[in-house]
Amino acid sequence: MSISLLRKVPLVKLSSRRFPIYKQKLFCTMSEEINSQEVVNSTKRILTTQTAESTTPRVKKIKLKKYKSKKVDPTAPLGVLQLEIDELLKAHNLTRENVTNDLKSILNDKTFEIKDKYHREVSNVKILKLTSNGDGLAVIDNPVETEKKQVVIVPFGLPDDIVNIKVFKTHPHYVESDLLDVLKKSPMRRDDLIKDKYFGKSSGDQFEFLTYADQLEIKRNTVANAYKFFAPRLVANKVIPEVGTTIPSPLEYNYRTKITPHFDMPKRLKQLEIKPPLGFGQKGRPKWRKETLEVGGAGPILDIDECKLATDILNIGLTNERKRFDQEFKKYKKGATILLRENTIILDENKPVEEQLGEGSTDSDGKVSYITIDDKEHGVKLAKTCVTNTRQIVTEYVDGYTFEFSAGEFFQNNNSILPIITKYVRENLQIPNSKIDEPNYLVDAYCGSGLFSLCSSKGVSKVTGVEISADSVSFAERNSKNNGVENCKFIVGKAEKLFECIDTPNDRTSVILDPPRKGCDEVFMKQLAEYYPARIVYISCNVHSQARDLEYFLNDTEKGKDYKIESLRGFDFFPQTHHVESVAVLSRV
Numbered sequence: 001m002s003i004s005l006l007r008k009v010p011l012v013k014l015s016s017r018r019f020p021i022y023k024q025k026l027f028c029t030m031s032e033e034i035n036s037q038e039v040v041n042s043t044k045r046i047l048t049t050q051t052a053e054s055t056t057p058r059v060k061k062i063k064l065k066k067y068k069s070k071k072v073d074p075t076a077p078l079g080v081l082q083l084e085i086d087e088l089l090k091a092h093n094l095t096r097e098n099v100t101n102d103l104k105s106i107l108n109d110k111t112f113e114i115k116d117k118y119h120r121e122v123s124n125v126k127i128l129k130l131t132s133n134g135d136g137l138a139v140i141d142n143p144v145e146t147e148k149k150q151v152v153i154v155p156f157g158l159p160d161d162i163v164n165i166k167v168f169k170t171h172p173h174y175v176e177s178d179l180l181d182v183l184k185k186s187p188m189r190r191d192d193l194i195k196d197k198y199f200g201k202s203s204g205d206q207f208e209f210l211t212y213a214d215q216l217e218i219k220r221n222t223v224a225n226a227y228k229f230f231a232p233r234l235v236a237n238k239v240i241p242e243v244g245t246t247i248p249s250p251l252e253y254n255y256r257t258k259i260t261p262h263f264d265m266p267k268r269l270k271q272l273e274i275k276p277p278l279g280f281g282q283k284g285r286p287k288w289r290k291e292t293l294e295v296g297g298a299g300p301i302l303d304i305d306e307c308k309l310a311t312d313i314l315n316i317g318l319t320n321e322r323k324r325f326d327q328e329f330k331k332y333k334k335g336a337t338i339l340l341r342e343n344t345i346i347l348d349e350n351k352p353v354e355e356q357l358g359e360g361s362t363d364s365d366g367k368v369s370y371i372t373i374d375d376k377e378h379g380v381k382l383a384k385t386c387v388t389n390t391r392q393i394v395t396e397y398v399d400g401y402t403f404e405f406s407a408g409e410f411f412q413n414n415n416s417i418l419p420i421i422t423k424y425v426r427e428n429l430q431i432p433n434s435k436i437d438e439p440n441y442l443v444d445a446y447c448g449s450g451l452f453s454l455c456s457s458k459g460v461s462k463v464t465g466v467e468i469s470a471d472s473v474s475f476a477e478r479n480s481k482n483n484g485v486e487n488c489k490f491i492v493g494k495a496e497k498l499f500e501c502i503d504t505p506n507d508r509t510s511v512i513l514d515p516p517r518k519g520c521d522e523v524f525m526k527q528l529a530e531y532y533p534a535r536i537v538y539i540s541c542n543v544h545s546q547a548r549d550l551e552y553f554l555n556d557t558e559k560g561k562d563y564k565i566e567s568l569r570g571f572d573f574f575p576q577t578h579h580v581e582s583v584a585v586l587s588r589v
């Protein structure tokens with residue numbers, strides 16, 4: 001399933017009231033980012049022509065296209081890819097010059113002769129390694145400059161596979177390809193494990209053909225590699241502990257509590273006449289799984305009627321909303337994204353279930369769909385509904401706490417692993433050798449609607465959370481109140497301003513960091529070092545920016561040098577995908 005965990009753009013509500021919808025392309029995939037690399041026209045050559053009226057030669061400009069690459073954040077997938085390519089080149093005694101592609105000739109190739117040479121099928125390609133994005137990497141011959149090589153990305157290729165590929169896109173130092181056939185299988189390749197009929201085409205769950213143990217080990221390597229790339233001084237000084245085993249998710253499938261299928265409006269169309277595919281992005285045009293060639297269609301968006309990673313109620317919601325889309329697609333003026341978010345209700349057994357459900361995705365009879373679950377651990381009966389309105393309040397239960405938040409706002413996506421990570425964070429925040437009656441404090445930077453603040457609040461004198469989204473802060477306050485937690489205070493603001501309003505003694509304060517993918521900035525890390533807390537737990541959905549931040553904190557801030565990384569490990573929030581959540585625990589030496 002294409003589970004886009006990538007860059008969000010602002011939500012825009014569109015015409016139909018039925019679907020809470022966002023602007024098309026809520027998420028931008030890696031290949032779209034590549035596409036967005038600008039090709040600029042430049043006037044280079046000047047030719048002379050004559051017109052009938054005048055004998056004066058007129059100057060006609062012929063524009064030559066030039067490749068201009070967009071600046072990339074080094075810790076974003078495309079930035080990391082450059083480092084992975086350099087590492088591969090080094091291992092094969094190659095340099096960037098050896099694999100540089102002549103993009104100018106491709107861009108100005110009017111006859112398609114050169115393009116056809118570059119964008120060709122290649123047989124017997126050996127996959128050499130896996131990128132942190134979950135794709136295979138290989139080296140092939142350059143078809144035009146025969147003394148050169150090319151680095152090729154092969155989605156669904158595994159180390160030691162021998163494969164046939166079709167190269168379809170050229171970049172300055174690598175090319176993109178589709179997997180056509182697997183001639184010899186990597187020992188890791190376990191096609192018998194595949195459950196998803198869209199596997200091998202869709203862009204989200206590219207690890208389904210690996211054992212779960214292999215997936216966890218690959219993610220452990222991703223964490224280690226991130227520190228090798230972005231914290232080289234820490235690695236050289238041998239201060240990075242051995243990366244712990246990745247903590248597995250209790251659910252390997254049906255764990256996602258939010259999915260966002262979408263559809264495109266073809267360019268130049270004002271209204272849709274034919275129903276477009278509604279689902280998730282296709283990863284290139286792979287042909288290796290012959291049984292899936294027809295499944296989901298051949299367009300850039302696959303028509304998806306089931307998501308193996310999503311919870312059962314979201315799949316029911318998907319069926320409902322697809323049926324509604326069949327009826328209503330002509331009303332749309334733009335492409336759109338449909339939100340499907342799980343909502344949990346603790347049922348009062350004395351009332352009819354239907355009266356307790358609230359708003360949610362409805363079936364063709366107009367009834368809110370739901371499933372019930374007996375929560376034996378807590379002795380309650382739960383109803384799950386699927387919310388489609390971004391503004392609707394949804395509820396999740398974690399570790400005995402109730403969390404409410406707007407369906408369109410951030411909340412962790414895999415409920416099954418949340419009790420495990422919140423316990424791990426809570427335990428690692430403890431200041432060692434504390435006496436029972438000594439006060440201790442907690443600062444939760446980037447606190448969202450209060451997940452880590454509340455789950456760590458027991459036995460703490462005071463918790464201060466800071467969060468940029470005022471909406472999330474009001475939910476954090478509401479969640480504190482609803483759970484009877486009285487020692488949490490939340491502040492709307494940038495984490496960078498946090499230290500201006502912290503009045504707790506640093507020696508008795510632990511800090512949680514859980515920033516977005518881009519990580520923390522140097523200003524924040526510097527202030528954190530100056531504040532000098534007793535312990536720090538840094539949780540990150542982008543281990544590369546985490547490694548960069550800790551390299552800076554431990555090496556380049558005055559007091560940061562007093563800290564050590566006590567432990568480092570991944571948590572598998574997203575089984576079957578390449579994503580890993582990384583948790584680093586720091587203490588003062």
Ligand SMILES: C[S@@+](CC[C@H](N)C(=O)[O-])C[C@H]1O[C@@H](n2cnc3c(N)ncnc32)[C@H](O)[C@@H]1O
Nearest residue numbers: 410446447448451467468469494495514515516
């Ligand atoms: C990865 S989420 C973590 C939320 C929360 N810890 C949780 O687990 O639910 C990151 C949060 O940081 C917030 N955020 C982004 N930039 C921020 C900034 N400069 N200062 C404070 N909060 C920020 C986002 O709104 C988002 O809620």
